[in-house]
Amino acid sequence: MEISTLHNIALNILEWITLLLVLGVATLLVMVIYFYIVDSRQQTHTIRRNYPVIGRFRYLFEHLGEFFRQYFFAMDREELPFNRAERSWVYRAAKEVDSTIAFGSTRPMDQEGDINFLNSAFPVLEDEALPVKTIIVGEHHCPQPYHANSVLNISAMSYGAISAPAVQALSRGARMAGIWMNTGEGGLSPHHLQEGCDIVFQIGTAKYGVRDNNGGLDDAKLLAIAAHAQVRMFEIKLSQGAKPGKGGILPGAKVTEEIAHIRNIPAGMDSLSPNAHPEFKNVCDILDMVERVRMVTGKPTGLKFVVGQTDFLHTLFQEIHRRGVPSAPDFLTIDSADGGTGAAPQALMDFMGLPIRESLPLVVDLLHEYGLRERIKVIASGKLISPDKVAWALCVGADFCASARGFMLALGCIQALQCNKNTCPTGITTHNKELQKGLVSSEKAKRVSAYAKHVAAGVNMIAHSCGVLEPRSLGREHVTIILRKDSSRIMRELDPIPATRSEYIQRY
Numbered sequence: 001m002e003i004s005t006l007h008n009i010a011l012n013i014l015e016w017i018t019l020l021l022v023l024g025v026a027t028l029l030v031m032v033i034y035f036y037i038v039d040s041r042q043q044t045h046t047i048r049r050n051y052p053v054i055g056r057f058r059y060l061f062e063h064l065g066e067f068f069r070q071y072f073f074a075m076d077r078e079e080l081p082f083n084r085a086e087r088s089w090v091y092r093a094a095k096e097v098d099s100t101i102a103f104g105s106t107r108p109m110d111q112e113g114d115i116n117f118l119n120s121a122f123p124v125l126e127d128e129a130l131p132v133k134t135i136i137v138g139e140h141h142c143p144q145p146y147h148a149n150s151v152l153n154i155s156a157m158s159y160g161a162i163s164a165p166a167v168q169a170l171s172r173g174a175r176m177a178g179i180w181m182n183t184g185e186g187g188l189s190p191h192h193l194q195e196g197c198d199i200v201f202q203i204g205t206a207k208y209g210v211r212d213n214n215g216g217l218d219d220a221k222l223l224a225i226a227a228h229a230q231v232r233m234f235e236i237k238l239s240q241g242a243k244p245g246k247g248g249i250l251p252g253a254k255v256t257e258e259i260a261h262i263r264n265i266p267a268g269m270d271s272l273s274p275n276a277h278p279e280f281k282n283v284c285d286i287l288d289m290v291e292r293v294r295m296v297t298g299k300p301t302g303l304k305f306v307v308g309q310t311d312f313l314h315t316l317f318q319e320i321h322r323r324g325v326p327s328a329p330d331f332l333t334i335d336s337a338d339g340g341t342g343a344a345p346q347a348l349m350d351f352m353g354l355p356i357r358e359s360l361p362l363v364v365d366l367l368h369e370y371g372l373r374e375r376i377k378v379i380a381s382g383k384l385i386s387p388d389k390v391a392w393a394l395c396v397g398a399d400f401c402a403s404a405r406g407f408m409l410a411l412g413c414i415q416a417l418q419c420n421k422n423t424c425p426t427g428i429t430t431h432n433k434e435l436q437k438g439l440v441s442s443e444k445a446k447r448v449s450a451y452a453k454h455v456a457a458g459v460n461m462i463a464h465s466c467g468v469l470e471p472r473s474l475g476r477e478h479v480t481i482i483l484r485k486d487s488s489r490i491m492r493e494l495d496p497i498p499a500t501r502s503e504y505i506q507r508y
């Protein structure tokens with residue numbers, strides 16, 4: 001063959017390759033534009049809406065991760081604060097995709113301090129099961145007691161720490177699921193009210209929303225908040241698990257005009273609550289405040305704190321008996337040392353307070369000892385994001401559970417750990433409108449509701465497997481605590497409900 005013919009063939013091949021390349025690039029470009037339009041218009045996936053096209057890789061990598069983890073990386077239980085197994089459960093529940101898993105548990109069942117439930121030889125048949133028992137908070141002691149049967153509710157997160165669409169999605173989801181939502185310490189916003197859910201109003205150390213000019217409690221403002229029928233209870237926050245001894249921290253970048261108006265503070269400047277209520281110096285001051293809030297509002301009033309030095313509890317309960325049992329807070333919210341926050345110093349986050357595993361049995365026991373268990377309801381919080389955790393808390397003696405981060409995950413949180421930076425990629429803890437557009441509140445509300453319902457269904461399932469007709473009949477006899485490999489003890493034997501001290505029972 002002549003050289004010129006060879007040359008022509010080579011040129012032809014080159015032309016074809018160039019043509020194919022150009023066609024390939026053009027197709028890719030068209031696909032990118034197509035996916036860009038699809039991603040930015042769809043309303044269900046936050047990351048794809050906020051980061052069109054590129055966000056798809058997250059879902060691809062998440063899927064591929066399942067295979068890679070078999071060879072290179074950590075198993076699905078080695079990430080913190082919530083491992084992949086825990087997060088995946090919440091995502092699946094929220095999206096209502098198949099909640100079954102295959103092959104076998106990846107959970108080690110021999111970890112000291114961990115628990116297992118004790119199934120009954122005679123599980124409850126579905127048609128024998130009873131609806132979840134209703135608890136009445138403030139019964140006989142409040143003009144307007146609160147009736148609730150929800151097992152998992154939305155824990156305190158202020159409007160400020162989380163965005164307006166997040167608050168809207170949570171409040172609509174709460175209404176759909178029949179659970180309550182706590183305002184957190186940032187006051188009551190229109191976003192809390194607009195969807196019609198039950199609300200617990202939190203009074204933080206800065207008294208945002210009910211603050212007088214000197215930083216004290218303003219009864220007129222309190223009355224105005226209580227006038228909303230949706231506001232069912234009031235919670236005075238003494239401390240929060242992630243930062244006991246430190247007040248709320250809202251960086252200036254997150255203090256928008258609206259948030260500043262609700263809190264009655266300047267916009268754009270850091271919003272720092274005092275690290276304690278200035279008017280509280282002893283348990284009498286605390287009980288005085290409980291009485292005052294309950295009297296002004298007519299609604300159940302409780303305290304939220306993380307347990308630290310326990311003599312506080314003894315003094316509190318003794319003072320309640322000295323004043324008379326009606327003076328008691330209507331509920332106690334016990335938060336765990338490993339609770340979440342929008343922003344906190346690491347020293348407090350990592351080292352201060354007792355975890356819920358230790359504090360919940362302790363508080364429930366003391367309430368029994370002082371004969372106050374019936375009078376004071378108990379709400380537990382701290383990583384109680386799945387049915388097993390909630391069922392454990394009910395077994396120990398909690399009346400309700402609450403979660404903040406479980407509901408953030410249901411909203412689409414990817415645990416980017418940027419809540420303090422106004423850069424949350426899923427629009428939950430940012431006031432950047434560009435990032436918020438990914439969070440379509442009407443869509444996410446469905447996930448919030450589905451998550452709450454799946455947790456409740458899971459707790460029911462555990463209760464029925466343990467042989468009790470409804471979740472609030474779970475007790476310490478239904479849990480075994482692992483002491484060491486291959487050895488566990490039933491919680492009722494290890495940590496029995498103490499007998500009531502007779503002197504308190506007489507007065508009660």
Ligand SMILES: Cc1cc2nc3c(=O)[nH]c(=O)nc-3n(C[C@H](O)[C@H](O)[C@H](O)COP(=O)(O)O)c2cc1C
Pocket residue numbers: 155156157158161162183184185186202237239240241248304335336338339340341342381382383384385402403404405406419429
């Ligand atoms: C973003 C964020 C904001 C929070 N804001 C408040 C608050 O205003 N008041 C409060 O008492 N707790 C606040 N918390 C703590 C939660 O209410 C809850 O007690 C704690 O996170 C434990 O629950 P979890 O482990 O289910 O998140 C906040 C938590 C998060 C993650």
